[in-house]
Amino acid sequence: MHKFLLHIFLTLFLINGTVVLHAAEKPSEMQLKAAYLYNFAKFIKWPDSAFSDSQTSFVIGVLGDKNFTGYLLPLTTKTVNERAIVIKTYTSIDEASDAHILYLGPSISGLNTQLEKLKTRPIITISENKKFAATNGMIQFVPVRGRLRFIINLANADAAGVRIDSQLLSLAIDVLGVKK
Numbered sequence: 001m002h003k004f005l006l007h008i009f010l011t012l013f014l015i016n017g018t019v020v021l022h023a024a025e026k027p028s029e030m031q032l033k034a035a036y037l038y039n040f041a042k043f044i045k046w047p048d049s050a051f052s053d054s055q056t057s058f059v060i061g062v063l064g065d066k067n068f069t070g071y072l073l074p075l076t077t078k079t080v081n082e083r084a085i086v087i088k089t090y091t092s093i094d095e096a097s098d099a100h101i102l103y104l105g106p107s108i109s110g111l112n113t114q115l116e117k118l119k120t121r122p123i124i125t126i127s128e129n130k131k132f133a134a135t136n137g138m139i140q141f142v143p144v145r146g147r148l149r150f151i152i153n154l155a156n157a158d159a160a161g162v163r164i165d166s167q168l169l170s171l172a173i174d175v176l177g178v179k180k
Contacts, residue, residue, distance in 0.1 A: 028071075029148060030067075030068060030071040031071055032148050033068070033071070033103070033141060033148065034068075034071040034072050034074070034075065036141070036148070036150070037060055037072070037075075037101055037103060037126065038060075038075050038078065038080075038085075040101065040124065040126070040139065040168065041058065041060075041080040041081075041100070041101060042080065043164065043165040043167055043168035044124060044157075044162055044163065044164050044165065044168070045162065045163040045165070046100055046122050046161075046162055047122050047161045047162070049122065049161075050100060050122040050161075050162075051083070056083065057083055057084045057085065057086040058079070058080040058081070058083040058084065058085050058086070058100050059085075059086050059087075059088055059098050059099045059100050059101075060072055060075065060085060060086070060087050060088070060099070060100070060101045060102075060103070061087075061088045061089070061090050061096050061098075061099030061101065061102045061103070062087070062088070062089050062090065062102075062103050062105070063089075063090045063091075063092070063093060063096060063102060063103070063104050063105065063108065064104055064105030064106070064107045064108040065103070065104075065105025065106070065107065066089055068103060068105065069087055069089050072087045073087055075087065080100075090102075093114040093115070093117055093118065094117065096118070096123065097121065097123075099123050100122070100123060100124065101123070101124045101126065102118070102123050102124070102125050102126070103126050103127065104125060104126065104127040104129065104132075104137075105127070106127070106128060106129055108127075108129070111127070111129055111132070111136075111137075112135045112136055115135070115136035115137060116136060118136075118160070119136060119156070119159060119160065120159060120160060120161070121160060122160050122161045122162050123160065124138050124139065124157070124160075124162060125137050125138045125139070125156075126138065126139040126140075126141070127139075127140060127141070128140065128141040128142070133151040133152065133153040133156075133174075133176055134153070134176060136156060137153060137156065138152065138153050138156045138157050138160070138162075139151070139152055139153075140153075142173065144173060149172075149173045150171075150172055150173065151172055151173060151174045151175075151176065152164060152168070152169060152172045152174075152175050152176070153175075153176040153177045154169070154175055154176065154177045154178055155176070155177025155178075155179075156177060158177075
């Protein structure tokens with residue numbers, strides 16, 4: 001019951017807390033993804049080395065889906081752990097070394113090989129590509145009965161030095177890479 005209530009609270013917060021909509025409008029999938037990215041950041045701890053100093057901005061990057069960037073722009077009025085949010089669009093994975101969250105669009109080819117370059121960097125990688133979380137990705141969006149849900153690969157996050165809060169883990173439909 002506690003998990004259900006927490007899920008309801010987070011879902012309402014995701015929808016109402018970050019996306020400004022008319023009361024009758026249903027948020028689009030892209031708006032929901034943008035809200036998820038912002039709220040994921042609240043439940044993840046990056047190592048101090050991920051920021052050059054206390055004034056360093058929090059970077060949400062996009063690779064392979066330029067249209068998604070527009071849905072993230074409203075987040076630039078918000079903060080994550082008192083850091084201003086900056087949205088960046090990258091043309092290659094090599095450019096994304098300053099990102100804290102990196103959304104990878106469905107059009108990227110050779111994704112598994114490219115993610116090898118980021119494996120030990122403190123960058124949360126997110127995509128809806130099939131088997132993303134089962135390979136080198138960290139968070140994979142999946143549609144479940146008409147709803148946007150997610151899978152987390154905890155081992156990949158741990159290897160990158162980022163810590164995912166247990167509250168976020170409890171909302172995932174699956175958590176891979178859990179040490180037994």
